[in-house]
C-alpha cells in the first residue's frame with residue numbers, strides 16, 4: 001500500500017541527504033511503527049508518504065514513493081488526500097477551521113462526502129476520542145492534548161485507506177493514548193486501514209505494531225523487522241526491553257505481561273534489596289502543596305514581541321535557602337467558560353522536583369501559566385519568591401522563574417540556532433557558549449546555521465530547553481519536556497535537571513510521560529478536573545495508580561521499583577557487596 005524504492009531526501013542547502021537507502025513496503029492492513037533517535041529523519045519519511053516532502057518542504061527526493069499505486073512525484077498532496085490522512089507533529093499549524101466540530105467535518109467536506117454520512121461520522125468520532133463535551137469549543141482554547149485528539153479525529157472522519165501519524169500520542173495522557181491506539185488497531189483490523197506511525201514512547205505503541213521500521217542513525221538505511229527482531233538491535237527501546245536486556249531474558253519481552261511472566265527469578269533476587277526511596281533523593285518533603293514559579297515572560301508563551309532580552313543569571317535573593325520558591329494557596333482560575341483550577345495548593349522548594357500529572361485538560365498548563373503570570377487567578381494566591389506573578393514586571397519575574405512552554409516554537413525567534421544561543425547567553429548574562437553547550441549536551445548533531453523552524457521536533461525542544469536552562473532560574477517550569485526526545489536525550493535532560501535541583505533550583509514539570517516522572521520527580525501531584533486529587537512522594541503516588549505507574553513498577557509489583565536504573569544500581573551494589 002505504501003512503497004519506498006531506494007528513496008533519499010536532501011533538504012536545500014544540506015551537504016548530505018537526511019535519509020537515504022529507504023526501501024520498504026507497508027502492506028495493506030498493517031500497522032507499522034517507525035522508530036529511531038531524535039532528528040534521524042522519521043518525520044521526513046512520513047512526510048514523503050503524503051507528498052508533503054518535498055512538495056511543501058522543499059529539497060530533493062530521489063527514488064520513488066507510491067501510495068495505493070500513485071506516485072507522489074506526479075501526484076500533489078491534495079491529489080493524495082482521498083487516500084492518505086496525515087497528522088503532523090504540530091496540529092495547530094494544520095487546523096483550518098475554528099471549532100472542534102467544523103474541523104472534524106472539514107476533510108469530508110473537501111472530499112464531497114454526503115451530509116448525512118458526515119454528520120454520523122462526526123458524532124462517532126466525537127465519542128471515540130472523548131471530544132463530545134468540547135464540540136462547540138474554539139480550537140484555540142483547547143489544551144495541548146485536546147488539540148491533538150482533534151487533529152487525529154479530523155483525519156479519521158474521511159476514512160482514508162492510509163493513515164500517517166507523527167508522534168500521535170505525544171501530548172496525550174496515558175489513558176487517552178491507549179484509547180487512540182486501540183482505535184487505530186480497530187481500524188487496521190476491521191477496515192484494513194494501513195497505518196504508519198512514528199513514536200518515541202515505544203512503551204506505548206510497540207505491542208500494537210505488526211512490524212517496525214528502524215532508522216538507526218542519520219543517513220543509515222532503515223532496518224525492517226518484527227518488533228522483537230528490531231528491539232533486539234535497536235538503540236531506542238522501552239523500559240521492559242531494557243529490563244529484559246539487564247536480566248538476560250531471551251526472547252526479550254515487549255510488553256509488561258511478557259516481562260511479568262519472566263520476572264520470577266529477578267523478583268526473588270530483588271526482594272532482598274531495597275530500592276532507593278525517591279522521596280529521599282534530595283527532596284525536602286514540601287509540607288502542604290507543590291508549587292511552581294514564573295518563567296521569564298519574554299521567553300514564554302504567548303511570546304512578547306518585540307522580545308525584551310532580559311534574562312539574568314540567577315542570584316539567589318532569599319536569605320533562607322530552604323524557604324519555598326513558590327507557594328500556591330487556594331488557587332482558582334477561570335478560562336472562558338471553563339473552571340480550569342479550583343482550590344489548588346502547591347509548594348515548590350529548593351532542590352525539589354515536582355511532576356504535575358493528570359488527564360488532558362486537567363489544568364496543568366494553566367497552573368504553570370499562573371506561576372509565570374500569564375494567567376490571572378480568580379481566587380487564592382500565587383507567590384513566586386515573594387512576588388505575585390501577574391502583577392510583577394517581566395524583568396523582575398524573569399529573575400525568579402523560567403518556563404519551557406508546551407510548544408517550544410513560542411520561545412524561539414532568531415534565524416539560526418547560533419543566533420538563538422548567543423541571544424540566550426546575552427539575556428542570561430551567561431558566559432558565551434553556555435547555551436550552545438547545553439544544546440549539544442542534550443542532542444548532538446544540531447548544527448549552528450539551521451533555522452529553528454527546520455529543526456526536528458526533538459531538536460527544537462532541546463534548543464528551547466537550553467535557552468531556558470541557560471538562565472538558570474530559581475524556579476524552572478517545563479510543560480511536556482520530552483516531546484520528540486529519544487531515550488538517550490531524555491536521560492541527559494534528567495541528568496541536567498537533577499544537577500540543577502542539587503544546586504538548589506526548584507523544578508515543576510507537567511508531563512504525561514510516566515517514565516520521566518518515575519525517573520526524575522521527587523513528588524507527584526495529580527490534577528483532575530482542575531483539582532488536586534493526589535499529592536505525595538513519587539513512589540507512593542505512581543505505584544497506587546494503574547495509569548501513572550511506569551513499566552518497571554507494573555512488572556515487579558508489589559515491590560516498589562520504578563526504573564531500570566534503580567534495579568541496575570541495586571544489582572551492581574549487591575554483586576560488589
Ligand SMILES: Nc1ncnc2c1ncn2[C@@H]1O[C@H](COP(=O)(O)OP(=O)(O)OP(=O)(O)O)[C@@H](O)[C@H]1O
Pocket residue numbers: 011012018036037038039040041042043044045057058450454455456457458459484485
Ligand atoms: N524543511 C527542512 N529544511 C531543512 N532541514 C530540515 C527540514 N526538515 C527537517 N530537516 C532536518 O532533517 C533532519 C531530520 O528531521 P526530522 O524532523 O525528519 O527528524 P525526526 O526523526 O522526525 O526527529 P524527531 O524525533 O525529533 O521528531 C533534522 O536534522 C532536521 O534539522
Ligand SMILES: Nc1ncnc2c1ncn2[C@@H]1O[C@H](COP(=O)(O)OP(=O)(O)OP(=O)(O)O)[C@@H](O)[C@H]1O
Pocket residue numbers: 140141142143144145146171173335336337338340358359360361362363364365366367510
Ligand atoms: N484560553 C482558553 N480559553 C478557554 N478555555 C481554556 C483556555 N485555555 C485552556 N482552556 C481550558 O482549560 C482547561 C485546562 O487546560 P490546560 O491547558 O491547563 O490543561 P492541561 O492539563 O495542561 O492539558 P494537556 O495535558 O492536554 O496539555 C481545559 O478544559 C481547556 O480546554
